[in-house]
Amino acid sequence: MYFRNRGLLCIVVSTAVLYSLSANAVSPASDNASDPAYASGWTSGSSGGTGWGGAWQMDPPFNGPPNWGFYIGSSTNNDGGDPGNDGDIDSSGSKAWGIYAHAYAFPSAVRPFIGPMVPGQRFTIDMDNGNIDAYQSVGFSLQDASGNNVFEFYASGEDTQYRLHDSTGLGVATGILFTGQGLHLEFTLTSTNAYSLSISPVGTDGPVGLPQTYTGNLIGQGATPVI
Numbered sequence: 014m015y016f017r018n019r020g021l022l023c024i025v026v027s028t029a030v031l032y033s034l035s036a037n038a039v040s041p042a043s044d045n046a047s048d049p050a051y052a053s054g055w056t057s058g059s060s061g062g063t064g065w066g067g068a069w070q071m072d073p074p075f076n077g078p079p080n081w082g083f084y085i086g087s088s089t090n091n092d093g094g095d096p097g098n099d100g101d102i103d104s105s106g107s108k109a110w111g112i113y114a115h116a117y118a119f120p121s122a123v124r125p126f127i128g129p130m131v132p133g134q135r136f137t138i139d140m141d142n143g144n145i146d147a148y149q150s151v152g153f154s155l156q157d158a159s160g161n162n163v164f165e166f167y168a169s170g171e172d173t174q175y176r177l178h179d180s181t182g183l184g185v186a187t188g189i190l191f192t193g194q195g196l197h198l199e200f201t202l203t204s205t206n207a208y209s210l211s212i213s214p215v216g217t218d219g220p221v222g223l224p225q226t227y228t229g230n231l232i233g234q235g236a237t238p239v240i
Contacts (some may be wrong), residue, residue, distance in 0.1 A: 042127065044084050045104040053202050055110050055122075066125035070168025073120065081118035086111045092143030097218030102139035102195040115146065129158070131203045139215055141195035145170035154178075155200065163231040164208060166198060177210070180230035187212070187227065192220045206230050 044062025051061055057071035076082040088102045088109040089095035103109050114120050132134070142151045145168060152167025167179035168191060175196075178186040189196075195215035203209050208231060213224035 018226070044124075046108040046110045047104040047106045050109075051085055051110075055085050064127060066127035068124070070123045070125075077118065079134070080116045081114040081120040082112070083120065083122065084111050084113070085109070088141040088195060091141050092192055095194070095218070097194070098218050099216030099218065102141045102197075107223070109141070112151075114149075123156075130155075132202050132204050135199055135201045137197070137199045139157065139195055139197050140166075141194055141215070142168055142191070147171040151185050157233070161233065163233055164200065166210070166231075174211075177227060177229070178232065180206075180232055185227075185229070187225065189223065189225065192219055194219045196223075203228070 029066060042062065042064030044065065046055065048061030050059055055069070057074035058068050060068035071083055072079070076084075085108050087107045088111075089100060089107070091101065095101050100107065101109075110122075112120055112122065131230045136155065138153060140153065145151055147170040150167050150169045154162040154165040157163050162178070165183075166175065167178070168175050173190055175187045175189045175191070176183075177187060179185060189212060192214075195212045197215050198220065199211040201209045201211075208229060211224055212227070214220060
C-alpha cells in the first residue's frame with residue numbers, strides 16, 4: 014500500500030491523517046498509530062503491528078520541515094475539528110499517523126503486505142484529509158510487485174469530491190464531497206482483476222449519503238495488488 018501527499022497540509026487545519034490499517038494477505042495484518050513501536054514517532058523503518066511484509070518506507074526517508082514531514086498526532090485537530098466529539102479516526106490514546114507537505118513537496122509512505130492479495134481478501138483504512146492546495150492531492154493506492162498502482166483513492170485540491178483511479182481511467186467520480194471528519198474504506202479483491210470498495214463515515218459527523226459501494230476492475234488488467 015502507498016500513501017501520497019502533495020497538498021499544503023499541517024497538523025492543525027489540513028492534514029492527511031491515516032489510521033487503523035488491516036489486511037488479509039497470506040496472513041492477517043494490522044497496525045495503528047498507538048502501537049508502542051511509534052512512541053518515538055512515525056519514521057522510515059518503524060514497524061508496528063503484526064503480519065506485515067516489512068517496515069514503513071518513507072520517501073523522502075526523513076522529515077524536511079517546513080516543506081514536508083511524517084508525524085503522530087490527533088485527527089481531531091484536522092480541518093473541521095471534531096463537532097461530533099467522537100474522536101474522528103484516532104486510535105486509542107488519541108493518535109493517528111499524519112503527513113504534511115507544501116512547496117511542491119511529494120512525501121509518501123509505503124508498507125508491503127507479506128504476500129499478494131487473493132480474491133475474497135480485504136484491505137481497510139480510515140483516512141482523514143484536510144484542506145489541499147489546488148492541483149495537489151492526497152490519498153492512497155494499492156500496488157503490484159513492481160510498484161505500479163493498480164488502484165487509487167484520492168482527493169485533489171481543485172476538486173470538491175473524492176475520486177477513484179481504476180481500469181476506466183483517472184478521475185472516476187464518487188459523488189462524496191470532501192470531509193474533515195474522516196472516512197472508513199474497505200477494499201475487497203473480488204476476483205483476480207476486480208474489486209469492490211465500500212466507503213462509510215467515521216463517527217456521527219461525517220458526510221451524508223453514506224455508506225456507498227463502488228465496483229470495478231484494477232488498472233492494468235491482470236495485476237494483483239501486493240503493497
